[in-house]
Amino acid sequence: MLIFTILLDGIAYGMVLFIISVGLTVTMGLMRVVNLAHGAFAMLGGYLSSVMIRHYDAPFIGGALIAALVCGALGGLAELTVYRPLYRKGELAQVLLTFGMIFISIASMTLIFGTTPIAESMPKWLEGLVDLGFRTYPTYRLFLIGVGALLALGLYFIIERSLFGARLRASVDDPGMARALGINVNLLFTLTFIGGCALAGFGGAIGAGILPIEPFYALRYLVLFLVVVVIGGLGSFRGSLAAALAVGLIETTGKYLLPQLGSFLLWFIVFGLLLWRPYGLLPPKSAT
Amino acid sequence: MTEPGKTTLAPPFTPPGSGLGALQLRDLWHLAPWLIAIGFYFVGDGFHSFGTNILIMILFTLSLDLALGFAGIITLGHAAFFGAGAYTAGIIAVHMTTDPLVGLLLATLLAGVLGIITGMLILHTQGVAMFMLTLAIASMFYEVANQWRSLTGGDDGLTVPRSAPLLAYFGFAGFRFDFRGMTGYLYTLSVVFLWFLIAWRVVKSPFGRSLDGIRQNPRRMRAIGTPVWWRLVAMYGLSAAMAGTAGALQAHATRLVGLTSLQLELSGIVAVMLVLGGERRLYGAFVGAAFFMIVQDWAAAKNPVYWMFVIGGLLMAVVLFLEGGLMGLVDKIAGLFARKPGQKAGGAK
Numbered sequence: 001m002l003i004f005t006i007l008l009d010g011i012a013y014g015m016v017l018f019i020i021s022v023g024l025t026v027t028m029g030l031m032r033v034v035n036l037a038h039g040a041f042a043m044l045g046g047y048l049s050s051v052m053i054r055h056y057d058a059p060f061i062g063g064a065l066i067a068a069l070v071c072g073a074l075g076g077l078a079e080l081t082v083y084r085p086l087y088r089k090g091e092l093a094q095v096l097l098t099f100g101m102i103f104i105s106i107a108s109m110t111l112i113f114g115t116t117p118i119a120e121s122m123p124k125w126l127e128g129l130v131d132l133g134f135r136t137y138p139t140y141r142l143f144l145i146g147v148g149a150l151l152a153l154g155l156y157f158i159i160e161r162s163l164f165g166a167r168l169r170a171s172v173d174d175p176g177m178a179r180a181l182g183i184n185v186n187l188l189f190t191l192t193f194i195g196g197c198a199l200a201g202f203g204g205a206i207g208a209g210i211l212p213i214e215p216f217y218a219l220r221y222l223v224l225f226l227v228v229v230v231i232g233g234l235g236s237f238r239g240s241l242a243a244a245l246a247v248g249l250i251e252t253t254g255k256y257l258l259p260q261l262g263s264f265l266l267w268f269i270v271f272g273l274l275l276w277r278p279y280g281l282l283p284p285k286s287a288t
Numbered sequence: 289m290t291e292p293g294k295t296t297l298a299p300p301f302t303p304p305g306s307g308l309g310a311l312q313l314r315d316l317w318h319l320a321p322w323l324i325a326i327g328f329y330f331v332g333d334g335f336h337s338f339g340t341n342i343l344i345m346i347l348f349t350l351s352l353d354l355a356l357g358f359a360g361i362i363t364l365g366h367a368a369f370f371g372a373g374a375y376t377a378g379i380i381a382v383h384m385t386t387d388p389l390v391g392l393l394l395a396t397l398l399a400g401v402l403g404i405i406t407g408m409l410i411l412h413t414q415g416v417a418m419f420m421l422t423l424a425i426a427s428m429f430y431e432v433a434n435q436w437r438s439l440t441g442g443d444d445g446l447t448v449p450r451s452a453p454l455l456a457y458f459g460f461a462g463f464r465f466d467f468r469g470m471t472g473y474l475y476t477l478s479v480v481f482l483w484f485l486i487a488w489r490v491v492k493s494p495f496g497r498s499l500d501g502i503r504q505n506p507r508r509m510r511a512i513g514t515p516v517w518w519r520l521v522a523m524y525g526l527s528a529a530m531a532g533t534a535g536a537l538q539a540h541a542t543r544l545v546g547l548t549s550l551q552l553e554l555s556g557i558v559a560v561m562l563v564l565g566g567e568r569r570l571y572g573a574f575v576g577a578a579f580f581m582i583v584q585d586w587a588a589a590k591n592p593v594y595w596m597f598v599i600g601g602l603l604m605a606v607v608l609f610l611e612g613g614l615m616g617l618v619d620k621i622a623g624l625f626a627r628k629p630g631q632k633a634g635g636a637k
Contacts, residue, residue: 100603
């Protein structure tokens with residue numbers, strides 16, 4: 001029975017990571033910009049939805065959707081103002097600038113909400129357990145798995161089955177050639193950035209029960225999000241889904257079976273994987 | 289990711305003339321940071337332990353300048369070596385000997401060896417993968433220190449006993465570490481000075497020059513026969529050893545080693561200090577670390593939240609508007625005054 005717990009917990013955890021990181025993987029793959037501040041959008045989403053639910057009596061999903069809208073809008077704004085000048089600069093400049101944004105996000109959230117993590121604002125229908133027939137399992141986690149699967153399916157159709165997705169994948173694989181064919185890569189990028197930030201905000205909001213919302217959120221989970229992106233392969237949608245689920249399962253297995261190792265197991269595997277495949281599990285064609 | 293010619297943030301490093309024959313009066317400014325540091329010993333009453341901390345961070349920043357500035361290895365995991373040095377020094381002081389030099393040397397050695405081993409593994413890769421590998425290494429070190437409670441004290445930290453007198457060999461009584469930290473200050477300053485001389489020698493050597501080339505275009509350097517990987521590994525190891533020394537000095541000075549010495553935050557902060565001062569200048573580490581520590585001390589005392597705004601804002605401002613950091617700014621201002629008719633700007637070798 002333990003194996004089911006590990007499996008379900010791991011998948012639920014992985015789904016949250018996937019929702020938050022999938023936007024990052026596409027934007028990092030498309031523009032080759034190292035964006036460390038992506039987690040800040042997830043954190044913002046978490047705070048926003050909590051405020052919506054507490055002070056404006058928004059329903060749980062409604063709060064998360066509002067958070068997604070606001071995060072998407074802010075993401076678009078940030079892309080146009082802060083990230084644009086960065087593309088031409090080197091990696092170091094990108095790392096430093098986005099690291100600076102993390103500090104600012106920590107400071108502003110501490111200023112507004114204080115340092116303690118905010119309590120989850122779970123609706124009634126997500127509390128409690130569901131009877132799966134052979135065992136019971138927390139409704140909230142099943143909900144996360146369901147939402148994650150739905151989003152993954154939706155993204156699959158957008159990225160792998162639509163014209164927009166075909167253009168997007170072409171631009172990830174070879175931005176120069178895509179431009180030459182008349183694809184407006186910059187516009188594509190802004191749109192992807194908005195979508196990615198909106199997803200991050202949504203993921204931060206609904207995943208607050210697994211990744212608690214607090215001012216240091218962006219810094220604390222930064223490496224996890226990056227791991228999903230880099231292990232999956234920059235710009236690879238399928239890769240990020242696989243990597244997110246793998247990270248979730250490894251972390252959960254480690255916690256249940258080898259608690260004395262902490263997160264060491266995960267880092268060790270990440271380390272080995274990156275040495276073996278520096279461009280990730282499913283790298284874009286431009287990387288190889 | 290790494291397109292040639294795109295990676296430079298500061299102006300390329302220009303080697304000054306070597307040898308004493310080339311010394312000019314204007315080169316006397318090299319004395320300034322050391323005179324300030326020595327002067328502080330006499331006038332900085334009550335602030336010696338703060339001064340020691342600044343010196344330690346200068347050393348740590350200098351080590352990052354070697355790896356990130358000169359060799360162009362983009363790392364956000366340098367705290368791994370700082371922490372490794374700090375824990376080694378602390379564990380040696382607890383279990384073996386409180387002689388500070390033994391702890392310092394072994395910590396330096398271990399950090400250097402760790403740097404070489406991890407460097408050999410990761411320096412094949414480049415770009416985001418390498419950057420992630422440095423993060424993964426730092427995270428592994430952090431988890432080891434966090435979980436191996438019997439040795440490291442876990443999240444309680446490790447309390448380090450007071451160091452035995454310095455150089456108490458062959459019947460010599462040695463220099464006792466006073467509680468005001470004056471001996472500690474001079475001791476730290478001497479270690480920093482030694483490392484500075486080594487760093488100076490290394491970056492001005494043909495070896496250092498070849499790294500300059502590798503940073504700008506590894507492919508071309510490989511094409512002309514430079515063993516790129518070995519050069520990077522050597523520099524990474526040296527940088528790690530230096531960071532280990534800084535960690536050991538901190539363990540001895542603050543007598544507490546905590547998990548913060550291995551955290552991502554520290555790696556980030558030391559990078560801030562470096563770019564703030566200016567990379568690839570050696571002295572940039574001095575300016576950046578000192579400026580950062582003093583502003584931090586002042587701002588954090590008022591309000592820690594306010595301080596976070598300051599770091600974040602500084603970082604963004606330096607990247608967007610102040611390429612080359614504070615030293616770059618000094619250069620620009622000096623360039624305005626130095627420009628005389630008939631003399632080329634920056635002509636001062």
